Amino acid sequence: MSAAPIRFGIVGSGWRAEFFVRLARALPERLAIAGVVxxxxxxxxxxxxxxxxxxxxxxxxxxxxxxxxxxPSVPWEVTPQAVRELVERGTPVLAETPPAxxxxxxxxxxxxxxxxxRPGGGALVQVAEQYTLMPGHAARLALVRRGVIxxxxxxxxxxxxxYHAMSLIRHTLGVxxxxxxxxxxxxxxxxxxxxxxxxxxxxxxxxxxxxxxALLDFGAARTALYDFTDNQWWNPLRTRxxxxxxxxxxxxxxxxxxxxxxxxxVESALTRRRTGTxxxxxxxxVHHISFDGxxxxxxxxxxxxxxxxxxAVVDLLCRTGAWLRNAGPEPYPLAxxxxxxxxxxxxxxxARTGTxxxxxxxxxxxx
Numbered sequence: 001m002s003a004a005p006i007r008f009g010i011v012g013s014g015w016r017a018e019f020f021v022r023l024a025r026a027l028p029e030r031l032a033i034a035g036v037v038x039x040x041x042x043x044x045x046x047x048x049x050x051x052x053x054x055x056x057x058x059x060x061x062x063x064x065x066x067x068x069x070x071x072p073s074v075p076w077e078v079t080p081q082a083v084r085e086l087v088e089r090g091t092p093v094l095a096e097t098p099p100a101x102x103x104x105x106x107x108x109x110x111x112x113x114x115x116x117x118r119p120g121g122g123a124l125v126q127v128a129e130q131y132t133l134m135p136g137h138a139a140r141l142a143l144v145r146r147g148v149i150x151x152x153x154x155x156x157x158x159x160x161x162x163y164h165a166m167s168l169i170r171h172t173l174g175v176x177x178x179x180x181x182x183x184x185x186x187x188x189x190x191x192x193x194x195x196x197x198x199x200x201x202x203x204x205x206x207x208x209x210x211x212x213x214a215l216l217d218f219g220a221a222r223t224a225l226y227d228f229t230d231n232q233w234w235n236p237l238r239t240r241x242x243x244x245x246x247x248x249x250x251x252x253x254x255x256x257x258x259x260x261x262x263x264x265x266v267e268s269a270l271t272r273r274r275t276g277t278x279x280x281x282x283x284x285x286v287h288h289i290s291f292d293g294x295x296x297x298x299x300x301x302x303x304x305x306x307x308x309x310x311x312a313v314v315d316l317l318c319r320t321g322a323w324l325r326n327a328g329p330e331p332y333p334l335a336x337x338x339x340x341x342x343x344x345x346x347x348x349x350x351a352r353t354g355t356x357x358x359x360x361x362x363x364x365x366x367x
Contacts, residue, residue: 005032006321008094009062011082012073013038013047013055016096020071021051023314026304031317034067063089068324070094071128076101080109083125087113093125094320098163098341099334106338110364114334122330123367126320127337130312131164132171135297139270139289140244140251142296144172149258150248158227159240162344163337169216169224170340172244177339177365181358184214184226184350195234214347226347256291268292286311335364
């Protein structure tokens with residue numbers, strides 16, 4: 001008999017909350033919504049009717065239904081308070097990113113809930129950081145951990161913004177909570193912006209867009225380059241790319257170069273098996289990613305026809321449930337989420353002031 005679906009609740013009813021509801025609806029055999037908390041009675045009625053889930057006015061009402069965990073999907077400045085309320089009730093939390101808006105807020109949140117543990121082990125507060133689980137990133141990390149390109153010394157990320165990019169940087173380099181010196185600059189240049197979260201703009205005229213470049217030096221010959229342009233997620237005129245360099249080769253997006261023997265550099269590809277093209281009737285989705293015939297990432301949710309970002313979020317939700325059922329490790333501890341945002345804030349500060357910023361070891365580093 002298969003395990004019961006993982007039941008989780010959500011505090012908040014914005015677009016991100018609806019995102020989680022949509023994914024649970026796509027995989028009802030794995031995920032179920034215990035309920036959504038919204039402060040307005042009118043909004044609660046609309047959520048119940050439009051989303052088809054229970055709607056509550058208070059966190060207490062939601063917690064009375066015994067969800068396995070709760071996601072506070074609220075504005076940055078509200079997240080710490082929502083997390084504290086849930087921890088006071090002993091409810092496991094999957095906090096949205098970032099877990100607090102600034103360095104002081106991160107410190108206060110850690111002081112308040114960092115020591116909170118669940119009976120089965122691990123921090124009671126986890127963070128909804130999914131980028132290391134995205135298929136392409138997960139495949140590259142699998143090669144890094146196998147030592148395919150030797151000791152990783154640098155990574156260049158031009159894909160997503162701030163704390164998400166810092167998560168990729170930290171996990172690819174394996175730097176943990178090491179201090180870093182950050183030197184960042186912001187540059188403004190014209191760029192057409194044909195597509196935004198609101199849809200196509202039908203406006204071909206370039207407008208000012210800011211690109212932030214940051215060099216992060218973690219010491220011990222480990223560096224990172226962060227490169228992000230306004231709306232890079234959506235703008236089809238700006239691609240996403242990642243470069244991982246090691247002592248025995250490098251990975252550039254989906255291409256891997258390394259030495260087969262002392263005189264033979266070879267090139268291999270990370271290859272996706274995608275279905276739904278031409279006369280393939282299996283559905284439009286990615287099934288796996290292989291490297292030299294070896295599968296290094298596999299879609300565990302085939303049949304749901306999810307995008308790669310959706311797959312990462314679903315995987316995070318399922319990993320959270322598995323951890324709470326003592327069937328897997330912590331998905332993404334609060335300490336990691338705090339460190340990601342600490343580095344992101346250092347990038348912002350350096351770009352704003354024009355001077356290097358060196359982070360210091362924080363209380364969560366020893367967790």
